[in-house]
Amino acid sequence: MEQAAPSESAGAIAVRDENGAIAAPFLAAVSGAVARDDAGELRALCLERHEADIADLVEQLEPDERPKFIQLLGEDFDYAVLTEVEDTIREQILEALPSAAVAEGVRDLESDDAVYILEDLEEDEQQEILAQIPDFERALLKRSLDYPEDSAGRRMQTDLIAVPPFWNVGRTIDYMRDSDDLPDEFYEIIVVDPSFKPIGKVALNTLLRTKRPVLIETIMDAPVHTVRADLDQEEAAHLFERYNLVSAAVVDDHERLVGVLMFDDIVDVIQEEAEEDIRGLAGVGDEEISDTFLYTARSRFTWLLLNLVTAVLASLVIGMFDATLQQMVALAILMPIVASMGGNAGTQTMTVAVRALASRELGGYNIRRFVTREMLVGIVNGFLFAIIIGFVASVWFTNIQLGAVIATAMIVNMFCAGLFGIAIPVGLDKIGVDPAIASTVFLTTVTDVVGFFAFLGLATILLM
Amino acid sequence: MEQAAPSESAGAIAVRDENGAIAAPFLAAVSGAVARDDAGELRALCLERHEADIADLVEQLEPDERPKFIQLLGEDFDYAVLTEVEDTIREQILEALPSAAVAEGVRDLESDDAVYILEDLEEDEQQEILAQIPDFERALLKRSLDYPEDSAGRRMQTDLIAVPPFWNVGRTIDYMRDSDDLPDEFYEIIVVDPSFKPIGKVALNTLLRTKRPVLIETIMDAPVHTVRADLDQEEAAHLFERYNLVSAAVVDDHERLVGVLMFDDIVDVIQEEAEEDIRGLAGVGDEEISDTFLYTARSRFTWLLLNLVTAVLASLVIGMFDATLQQMVALAILMPIVASMGGNAGTQTMTVAVRALASRELGGYNIRRFVTREMLVGIVNGFLFAIIIGFVASVWFTNIQLGAVIATAMIVNMFCAGLFGIAIPVGLDKIGVDPAIASTVFLTTVTDVVGFFAFLGLATILLM
Known part of the structure; x- marks a missing residue:
C-alpha cells in the first residue's frame, strides 16, 4: 500500500509545536477534515488526545468551524473540553449546538464540570438543557446552580466517597472497588458522622499503607477543613493555599457534607483572582483576547x-x-x-x-x-x-x-x-x-x- | 481548681480571628511566653497547630522574638513552617539561629522543603549547614541545589515511589506498607523501566480499586507527563495548569526519574508568577511588606x-x-x-x-x-x-x-x-x-x- 491508513497517519501528527502552541499541521488537518465533513478522519486525529489539547485546538478554529467540529465528533466529543476554553468561545459554541446534544454531553461529565458549563447560559437555555437530564442528576446540578455565583457550591464536585468512622480499612477498600459511581479522580476520602457531618479525612496513601482490619477512626486526620457551600471561591482558594490542601469537604448550612472542592478547580480560581487584580489596576474588565x-x-x-x-x-x-x-x-x-x-x-x-x-x-x-x-x-x-x-x-x-x-x-x-x-x-x-x-x-x-x-x-x- | 492547667487553657485559644488573621489574644499569649522564656506554655500554645498557622504567627512576632520563639520550642519546632514565611523574614531567622539547630531541623524535612530553605542562604552558611547533614541526605539536597534557580529540580521532592511495570497491585501495596521512607503525601506512583525512565503512572485511587493480582502495566496511564529538572518552574506550572496535574515526574538529561513535582509547590509558583507580572507593570521588584x-x-x-x-x-x-x-x-x-x-x-x-x-x-x-x-x-x-x-x-x-x-x-x-x-x-x-x-x-x-x-x-x- 502506498498510502498509510488515515487513522495511523492522522494519529501520528504532533498536537503541539516546540513553543507549546497548537501545531500548524495539526490545525490544518483538523480544519480540512471539518471542511470535508470527514468524521472518520476527525476521530483519528482527535481521539485519545487530552481534553486540554482539544480545548486549545477548538480555540484556534474559526468560530463557524467550532460547533461543526463538535457535531462531527458526536458522542466522541468530551464536553469536559468546554470547561477549558475561554468563556466567550464556550458561549458561542453552546448557542450554536442543539440543546439535546448539549444535555447528552453534559450528563456524562463530573458535576463540577457540568455546572461550569451550564452556569453562564441564559436562564431559558439552561432550563431547556436541564429538562433533558434525568431526575437524580438534574437535582444535584440544580442544587449546585442554586448557590451564588463564584461560590464554593458552584465549584464543588458532588460525586464523593464518605464513610463512617467505625468501618475498617478493608471494608472501605471493598466499598470503593464495588462502587461504579466514583469520581474519576480523588485523593482523600471523607469520614462522616451519622448526620453526614464531616469529622475527618483519610488520604488514599494512608489507606493503602494500613492493614485491612484497622478502623478508619484510628487513621483519620481530624478535624477536617470544611468550606461552606456559599463561601466565595476566593476565600476557599485562600484556605487551599494556606494549608496546601488537595481537596476540601463542602458543607451546607447545617454542616452536612454536600460536595468536595478539588485543587485543580482552585488553581483556576487563584489564577483568575490574580488576573482580576492585574486587569482591575489597568482598567480592563474580564475581556478575553477572542472578544470582538x-x-x-x-x-x-x-x-x-x-x-x-x-x-x-x-x-x-x-x-x-x-x-x-x-x-x-x-x-x-x-x-x-x-x-x-x-x-x-x-x-x-x-x-x-x-x-x-x-x-x-x-x-x-x-x-x-x-x-x-x-x-x-x-x-x-x-x-x-x-x-x-x-x-x-x-x-x-x-x-x-x-x-x-x-x-x-x-x-x-x-x-x-x-x-x-x-x-x-x-x-x-x-x-x-x-x-x-x-x-x-x-x-x-x-x-x-x-x-x-x-x-x-x-x-x-x-x-x- | 480555680485555674485550668496551662496546657488546656492555652490549647483552647483560637489561632485566627473571624477575618482569618492571627487572633490578638493568641499572639499576645505567645509573645508573653517568649518574653518569660516559658517553653512549656509555648509548647501548649503551639503544638498540634498547622504549620501555616505557626508561619503566620511567626510573621506577626517582632523580629527579635522570632529566633527566640524557635529556640524555645526546640525539637518541637517544625522547620516546614519556614517555607511558609516571607523570604526576608526567613533569612533574618536563619541568620540568627545557630547552624547546628538549622541542620537538625532541615534534616527532618521533605527534600523540597529543605531545598527551599537552604537555597537563598549565603554560600558559606549553606555549606556550614550541609556539612552537618548525613551523607546520603546531603547528596540528594546537593543534587537539587545544583539545578538552576527557579527550575523544576529545585522544587522537586526526591522521596518518591517508583515501581516496575511487571509488579502486580498486591506487591506494590505491600512494598508501600513496608517502606518507611515514603513521602508524607503522594497521590500517584510512577512506573519506571529498568533504566529508571518513567513510562507511566498509576493514581492511588486506581490502585485501591484494583484487585491484587492485576499487573501494574495493565492499569497504568501512559505516556506520562515528565518535566526536565532544568526546566523553568514557570513552564512546569503551565503544564500543571493545562493538564490539571496533581504531580509530575521530574527527569534528568538522560530522561531518568530524579524526583516528583507536587501541585502545592506549583500553586505557589502560579501565584508568584502572576504577582511578578503585576509588580513588573507597576515597577516594584520582589519586595515584601516586611522589607525595611x-x-x-x-x-x-x-x-x-x-x-x-x-x-x-x-x-x-x-x-x-x-x-x-x-x-x-x-x-x-x-x-x-x-x-x-x-x-x-x-x-x-x-x-x-x-x-x-x-x-x-x-x-x-x-x-x-x-x-x-x-x-x-x-x-x-x-x-x-x-x-x-x-x-x-x-x-x-x-x-x-x-x-x-x-x-x-x-x-x-x-x-x-x-x-x-x-x-x-x-x-x-x-x-x-x-x-x-x-x-x-x-x-x-x-x-x-x-x-x-x-x-x-x-x-x-x-x-x-
Missing part, C-alpha cells in the same frame, strides 16, 4: 471616560494659574514631570497594598508599620528626585529659584503619592469596594491635582 | 529614575513648542489630557497583551487577529473621545479650531497607544525580555511624546 473589537471598545470606554474626567479636573487646576503660565512658559514645560513622578511613585505603593490586601498579608497589626514605611519611602525618594530634578531644571532654564520650586513640589507630591497610594486601597477595602478596580483612578486624580497645584502654586507665590 | 523602608526605597528608585528620564524627554518635546505655548496658554492647560488618555488606553492594551503572552494564549495564529482588534479599539475609542474632548475644549475656550486640534491629536495618540501597547510587549517577548517588567516605561514614553507632539505640533500649524 466592539465588545472590547465598549468595555474599556467607561474606564477611559473616568480618566478623562480626572484629566479635565487636572486641567482645571492648571487653568487656575493661566496668568502665571503666560508669564513663564518654562512652567508649562516642566509641570508634567511633577505629576508623572507622583503618579508612578503612588502606583508602586498602591500595587503593593492592593496585592497585600488581596492575599490577606495586610491586616490590623502590620498596617501601621506599612504606612510608616511608605511615608518614609516617599520622603526618601522624594528628596532624591527633588535634588535631581531641581538641578536639571536650574541648569536647563538657568534659574535656581525655578529649580527650588520644582524640587519642593516634587517632595510634596511624592509624599502625597505614598500617603494616598496606601490610604485609597485600604479605605476602599474597608468600605467593601474591591481596591484593585477603583484605586487607580482616585490615585491619579490625587497625584495630578497635587502635582500641578503644588508646582504652579509655589511658582506663583515665589517666582511672580 | 531603605531597602524598599532603593529597589523602587531605578524605576522612578527611568520614569524621570521619560518625563524629561516629554518635557523636551513640549519645549520645542515654547513659542506656541507663550501665545496660547490654553494649550498648556489642555495638553496633559491628550497624553494621559493615550497612556491609559495604551496600558489597557498592554496589560491584556502581557497577560496573554504570560499564559501562552497569544501565539503565532491569533496575534494578527489581536493586533487588528486593538487597532480598531484604538480607532473607535479614539473617535469617541475626540468628539467628547473636542466639544469640551471648544466650549471651554470658545474656540472651535482648538477643539478640532485636540480632537485630531486624541485620535492620533489613541491609535498609537493601541499599536505600541501591543508592539512593545510582543517585541520585548520576541527578544527574550520579560514584557511585564519593561513595557510600561517604553509605552509611557511613546504616549507622552506622541501626545504632546501631535497636539502642540498641530496647534502650531493650524492655530498660529
Whole structure:
C-alpha cells in the first residue's frame, strides 16, 4: 500500500509545536477534515488526545468551524473540553449546538464540570438543557446552580466517597472497588458522622499503607477543613493555599457534607483572582483576547471616560494659574514631570497594598508599620528626585529659584503619592469596594491635582 | 481548681480571628511566653497547630522574638513552617539561629522543603549547614541545589515511589506498607523501566480499586507527563495548569526519574508568577511588606529614575513648542489630557497583551487577529473621545479650531497607544525580555511624546 491508513497517519501528527502552541499541521488537518465533513478522519486525529489539547485546538478554529467540529465528533466529543476554553468561545459554541446534544454531553461529565458549563447560559437555555437530564442528576446540578455565583457550591464536585468512622480499612477498600459511581479522580476520602457531618479525612496513601482490619477512626486526620457551600471561591482558594490542601469537604448550612472542592478547580480560581487584580489596576474588565473589537471598545470606554474626567479636573487646576503660565512658559514645560513622578511613585505603593490586601498579608497589626514605611519611602525618594530634578531644571532654564520650586513640589507630591497610594486601597477595602478596580483612578486624580497645584502654586507665590 | 492547667487553657485559644488573621489574644499569649522564656506554655500554645498557622504567627512576632520563639520550642519546632514565611523574614531567622539547630531541623524535612530553605542562604552558611547533614541526605539536597534557580529540580521532592511495570497491585501495596521512607503525601506512583525512565503512572485511587493480582502495566496511564529538572518552574506550572496535574515526574538529561513535582509547590509558583507580572507593570521588584523602608526605597528608585528620564524627554518635546505655548496658554492647560488618555488606553492594551503572552494564549495564529482588534479599539475609542474632548475644549475656550486640534491629536495618540501597547510587549517577548517588567516605561514614553507632539505640533500649524 502506498498510502498509510488515515487513522495511523492522522494519529501520528504532533498536537503541539516546540513553543507549546497548537501545531500548524495539526490545525490544518483538523480544519480540512471539518471542511470535508470527514468524521472518520476527525476521530483519528482527535481521539485519545487530552481534553486540554482539544480545548486549545477548538480555540484556534474559526468560530463557524467550532460547533461543526463538535457535531462531527458526536458522542466522541468530551464536553469536559468546554470547561477549558475561554468563556466567550464556550458561549458561542453552546448557542450554536442543539440543546439535546448539549444535555447528552453534559450528563456524562463530573458535576463540577457540568455546572461550569451550564452556569453562564441564559436562564431559558439552561432550563431547556436541564429538562433533558434525568431526575437524580438534574437535582444535584440544580442544587449546585442554586448557590451564588463564584461560590464554593458552584465549584464543588458532588460525586464523593464518605464513610463512617467505625468501618475498617478493608471494608472501605471493598466499598470503593464495588462502587461504579466514583469520581474519576480523588485523593482523600471523607469520614462522616451519622448526620453526614464531616469529622475527618483519610488520604488514599494512608489507606493503602494500613492493614485491612484497622478502623478508619484510628487513621483519620481530624478535624477536617470544611468550606461552606456559599463561601466565595476566593476565600476557599485562600484556605487551599494556606494549608496546601488537595481537596476540601463542602458543607451546607447545617454542616452536612454536600460536595468536595478539588485543587485543580482552585488553581483556576487563584489564577483568575490574580488576573482580576492585574486587569482591575489597568482598567480592563474580564475581556478575553477572542472578544470582538466592539465588545472590547465598549468595555474599556467607561474606564477611559473616568480618566478623562480626572484629566479635565487636572486641567482645571492648571487653568487656575493661566496668568502665571503666560508669564513663564518654562512652567508649562516642566509641570508634567511633577505629576508623572507622583503618579508612578503612588502606583508602586498602591500595587503593593492592593496585592497585600488581596492575599490577606495586610491586616490590623502590620498596617501601621506599612504606612510608616511608605511615608518614609516617599520622603526618601522624594528628596532624591527633588535634588535631581531641581538641578536639571536650574541648569536647563538657568534659574535656581525655578529649580527650588520644582524640587519642593516634587517632595510634596511624592509624599502625597505614598500617603494616598496606601490610604485609597485600604479605605476602599474597608468600605467593601474591591481596591484593585477603583484605586487607580482616585490615585491619579490625587497625584495630578497635587502635582500641578503644588508646582504652579509655589511658582506663583515665589517666582511672580 | 480555680485555674485550668496551662496546657488546656492555652490549647483552647483560637489561632485566627473571624477575618482569618492571627487572633490578638493568641499572639499576645505567645509573645508573653517568649518574653518569660516559658517553653512549656509555648509548647501548649503551639503544638498540634498547622504549620501555616505557626508561619503566620511567626510573621506577626517582632523580629527579635522570632529566633527566640524557635529556640524555645526546640525539637518541637517544625522547620516546614519556614517555607511558609516571607523570604526576608526567613533569612533574618536563619541568620540568627545557630547552624547546628538549622541542620537538625532541615534534616527532618521533605527534600523540597529543605531545598527551599537552604537555597537563598549565603554560600558559606549553606555549606556550614550541609556539612552537618548525613551523607546520603546531603547528596540528594546537593543534587537539587545544583539545578538552576527557579527550575523544576529545585522544587522537586526526591522521596518518591517508583515501581516496575511487571509488579502486580498486591506487591506494590505491600512494598508501600513496608517502606518507611515514603513521602508524607503522594497521590500517584510512577512506573519506571529498568533504566529508571518513567513510562507511566498509576493514581492511588486506581490502585485501591484494583484487585491484587492485576499487573501494574495493565492499569497504568501512559505516556506520562515528565518535566526536565532544568526546566523553568514557570513552564512546569503551565503544564500543571493545562493538564490539571496533581504531580509530575521530574527527569534528568538522560530522561531518568530524579524526583516528583507536587501541585502545592506549583500553586505557589502560579501565584508568584502572576504577582511578578503585576509588580513588573507597576515597577516594584520582589519586595515584601516586611522589607525595611531603605531597602524598599532603593529597589523602587531605578524605576522612578527611568520614569524621570521619560518625563524629561516629554518635557523636551513640549519645549520645542515654547513659542506656541507663550501665545496660547490654553494649550498648556489642555495638553496633559491628550497624553494621559493615550497612556491609559495604551496600558489597557498592554496589560491584556502581557497577560496573554504570560499564559501562552497569544501565539503565532491569533496575534494578527489581536493586533487588528486593538487597532480598531484604538480607532473607535479614539473617535469617541475626540468628539467628547473636542466639544469640551471648544466650549471651554470658545474656540472651535482648538477643539478640532485636540480632537485630531486624541485620535492620533489613541491609535498609537493601541499599536505600541501591543508592539512593545510582543517585541520585548520576541527578544527574550520579560514584557511585564519593561513595557510600561517604553509605552509611557511613546504616549507622552506622541501626545504632546501631535497636539502642540498641530496647534502650531493650524492655530498660529
